[in-house]
Amino acid sequence: MNIIEVKNLNKQFKIKEKDKGIKGSIKSIIKPKYRTINAVNDISFTVEKGEILAFIGPNGAGKSTTIKMLTGILYPTSGEIIVNAINPSEERKKLAYKIGTVFGQKEQLWMHLTPYDNFKFFGAIYDIPKKEVEDTIEELTNTFELSEFINTPVRNLSLGQRIRCEIVASLIHKPEILFLDEPTIGLDPVVKENIRKLIKKMNKELGTTIFLTSHDIGDIEKLCKRVIIVNKGKIIMDDKMNNLKYHYLDKKIIEVKLKEKINLQNEDGISVIKDKGNNLKVEIDCKKKGVADVIKLLDTDKIIDINISNIPLEDIITSIYKEVKT
C-alpha cells in the first residue's frame, strides 16, 4: 500500500536579480528583474507503508523543498501530493496528526525546559489525553534510553542527547510517517550509530514509515532499502539499494603490497589509482578484465598482501551526482 504518492510535482521560486554596484541597486528599485527557478521540476514517486526511504542529492537539489511540500509547509506550484490519503496543502492540520518531522538543523524543543516538560507540551499540541502522554513518554524514554537526562534542561544536554529528544518529541503522537532531514548532522560516529539503531527499531516495532534525507552515506547504507536521488529538481535515480550497489559492482578496487614493483599502466580495463614504491592500488573494470586475470598479471608469488573491495558507496553516489552535472 502506498502511503505517499507524488505526481508531476513542481515548485517554482521567483528570485529578484540585481546588477553589480550601486547603479544596479537603483535600477532594481525602479525596474526590478525577476528570475524563476524550478526548485522541484516535475517529480513523481511513491513510498510504501513501512518503508525506509533515502531521499538524497547534492545541496540545492530540491530535497528540502520536496519534504516541505510533503509536510504541508510549502504550497506546490503544480502537481499532486497525497500523504496518508491526505492532501497536505488542503488539510494541513489533519496531516499534522499523522506525521512527525525532525529537522537536524532546526530545533523545536524549548531549551530551558526539561525533555519531560517538552514532551508534555507536544502532548498538548497534539491533543493527547494526560494519561496517554505519560504512558507514551515512559515507553519512548525506555526505547530511546532517555531516563538519565529526562529531567535536565535541554540546553544542558549534549548534541546527541538533544537529537534523541527531538526525535522522541516528534513521536509523541505516534505518527505513521516520520520525516528526518539530516538527523545525524554534527554527531560523532558512536552517537550516529546509536541513532540509526533507534530509527531501525522504531521502524520495526512501530511500523513507522521513514522518509530520510542525509548527506551521511552511513545513514543511507545502514538504514535504507531504497534510494531516490534528486539533482537540479529532478529525480535521476529511484532504485533499490542493492541494485544501486550491483549496478556499480562491475568495478573493483584492488590494493596490493608487492615484493617488487610491477607496471600495469598500459593494461586495458585497469586504471591505476596509486602507485607508490611497492604498493599499488588499481580500479578494474570487470567487464574487460576479471579479478583472476589481474592477480595473474601481478604474479601470486610476488604478493605480500592483497585486499579486494567494492567501490565505496560514497564514491558511487558522488559519481552519480557528477554524471548529471556534466
Next chain:
Amino acid sequence: MLMEAKNQIKVMFLSLKYNIMKQMTNKVTFITNIVFMILNNASFIIQWLILFSLKEEIGGYTIKEVILLWGIAASVFGISHILFNKAFELSDLIINGKLDTFLVQPKNVFLSVITSDTNISAIGDLIYGYICLFLYGITIKNFILFTIFTITGGIILAAFVSIIGSISFWIVKGDILVDTLSNMMVSFATYPGTIFKNAIRVILYTVIPVGIANYMPVDTIINFSFMNFVYIIAFTIAIVILAFYIFNTGLKRYSSSNLMSSRI
C-alpha cells in the same frame, strides 16, 4: 470546532506558562524587568505634571484623565506583549522563513505563532495600567470596563501589527513598516485624542486604530456610552477577522528557509 478552540486556548496558556517559567529561571532579572518598566512608565507622568502646572487642561483633559489615558495605554501595550508578543516580530519570522515549526503542528498557525512568546517586562506595563486606574478612581464599573478595554485594545494592537507584519509575505523589508506604525500607535496612545483634528483624527480612527483601542475606551470609562461600547467590540471582531484573512492568504506565498535556528 468548540473542542478545537478549547485545545488551541489550552496550548496558548501552556505556552504562556512555559515562557514565564523560562523568565523565572533568573529571579532577579524577572523582578527587576517588571519593576523598572513600572518606574519607566511613571517617569512620563512627571512630564505631564509639569505641563499641567502651566496649563489647567489640554484638549479637555485634566491630569486625572491623562492618568486614565496612560493607564489604558500601558495595559493595552502590556497585555498585547504578554499574550501576543510574536505578533510584533511576525515580519522577521516571515522574511527569514521561521514558520516551519508551527506549520507542522495541528494547530492554527497564526495563533500558535503570535502566542509563542511573552515579553516579561510587559507585566510591568499591565500592573502600571491598573495602578493608574486606582489613581483615577476605582469602582466596580470602572474596573470591569477597564479590563474589557484592556483586552479589546490588546487584541486590536496585536491584530494591527499582524496585518502590517503579514505584508512581508508580499514585500521584503516589511519589518521597517511594522516598527514605524506600531511605534506611532504606541506614542499616539499617550496623548489626549481630542488634540488631534481633521485628517489626523480620521487616520487615528481608521489606518492606525489608536482611536478605537485607546481614545474611545477612555471616553467610555469617563462617560459611558453603550453605542461606543458596541462599536469597540464590533471593531475588535472585524480587525481580528481581517488579520486572520490576510495572514492566511499570505501564508500560501510563504517560502521557507534553511537557516540554522533554534527556539530560545
